[in-house]
Amino acid sequence: MARKDLAQAKDAKKDEFYTQLSDIEKELIHYRDYFRDKVVFCNCDDPYESNFFKYFALNFNALGLKKLIATCYDGSPIAQQELPLFPIKNDTPTRKAYKVEISEVPDLDGNGARDLTDVKLLLKSSDHNVKAELKGNGDFRSPECVELLKQADIVVTNPPFSLFREYVAQLVKYDKKFLIIGNMNAVAYKEVFPLIKENKMWLGVTRQGTGSMWFKVPSDFPLKSGQKTENGIRFQTIGNTAWYTNLDHSRRHEELILIKHYTPEEYPHYDNYDAIEVGSVNDIPCDYDGIIGVPITFLGKYNPNQFEIIDINPHFFTVVGQGLPKPKQLTLHNVGQKDPYARILIRKKH
Numbered sequence: 001m002a003r004k005d006l007a008q009a010k011d012a013k014k015d016e017f018y019t020q021l022s023d024i025e026k027e028l029i030h031y032r033d034y035f036r037d038k039v040v041f042c043n044c045d046d047p048y049e050s051n052f053f054k055y056f057a058l059n060f061n062a063l064g065l066k067k068l069i070a071t072c073y074d075g076s077p078i079a080q081q082e083l084p085l086f087p088i089k090n091d092t093p094t095r096k097a098y099k100v101e102i103s104e105v106p107d108l109d110g111n112g113a114r115d116l117t118d119v120k121l122l123l124k125s126s127d128h129n130v131k132a133e134l135k136g137n138g139d140f141r142s143p144e145c146v147e148l149l150k151q152a153d154i155v156v157t158n159p160p161f162s163l164f165r166e167y168v169a170q171l172v173k174y175d176k177k178f179l180i181i182g183n184m185n186a187v188a189y190k191e192v193f194p195l196i197k198e199n200k201m202w203l204g205v206t207r208q209g210t211g212s213m214w215f216k217v218p219s220d221f222p223l224k225s226g227q228k229t230e231n232g233i234r235f236q237t238i239g240n241t242a243w244y245t246n247l248d249h250s251r252r253h254e255e256l257i258l259i260k261h262y263t264p265e266e267y268p269h270y271d272n273y274d275a276i277e278v279g280s281v282n283d284i285p286c287d288y289d290g291i292i293g294v295p296i297t298f299l300g301k302y303n304p305n306q307f308e309i310i311d312i313n314p315h316f317f318t319v320v321g322q323g324l325p326k327p328k329q330l331t332l333h334n335v336g337q338k339d340p341y342a343r344i345l346i347r348k349k350h
Helices: 003-017 023-033 050-058 116-124 144-152 162-172 184-188 194-197 294-302
Strands: 039-042 069-074 097-102 129-131 154-157 177-183 227-230 235-237 242-244 293-294 307-313 343-350
Touching: 023 050, 023 177, 023 307, 039 050, 039 144, 050 116, 050 154, 097 116, 097 307, 162 177, 162 184, 177 184, 177 343, 184 242, 184 294, 194 307
Parallel strands: 039 069, 039 154, 154 177
Antiparallel strands: 069 097, 097 129, 177 242, 227 235, 293 343, 307 343
């Protein structure tokens, strides 16, 4: 891996967020039929800390999984806190990257059920078909992890937000089904927005607003706003988060009921674009057939049979690390209103 990539991997450890099991269960209940006879890959997940791994291991038989694979990278911030996988030398709180592959979850404790105790016993076993060290550092872009990705049918995880662009690009390159968590602002990335526009990627079922998802973070995580501590464990909220997926779900086909009517007075026209401003998704007029600018939260209610996505403004990705001029912000100077923030430009289908 190049020096630049190593630096990025190091930075990624600073935004290592561990998703709570309740948030995973709330979303994944809508996709259970997709997992039968499938290989699921969690490629940013320490099995001893990842609730994604815990969810799929506990539901392995109920979901009818063919295989569950999880990998974590070298020196993850949360390491060896529950079940040491490999011997720790000189009490050093780091360990080699490793993978875990599960093809079944047997009743190891003999209580007639497959529960967390069975999963822990499975991971404690000496079966090298279940767990093994990786030769590399466990980065999702490493050759080993790419080979595991090729085996997978569906990828489910919470990737480092700082590497979200690269992560999504890799999933697209290898044509994988996925269900992942990212920042809502990622919809404007050049690797993401075209996928949303072309209906190759969309938001998940649960609607996450500011402060609604709290992620477990390491004890030495940088102090930031939006943190809390419960029972000695630190949690961080990171603003608007969203599930991104290419697995279809029923919410995506619910029609948005439009009850308001268009008037020029209530819906001002942009100074520099042939479209009207709509500040709230619930205010989209039912009788306007031109282009409409709506907040990016519209994507949470986007039905591709009811609307088409035209564009997004401004294109944030054109100024991130590329030295390009920022496109003109949509303005409403003629009516004396404050210029709107990011807008998805849409049009109703007939």
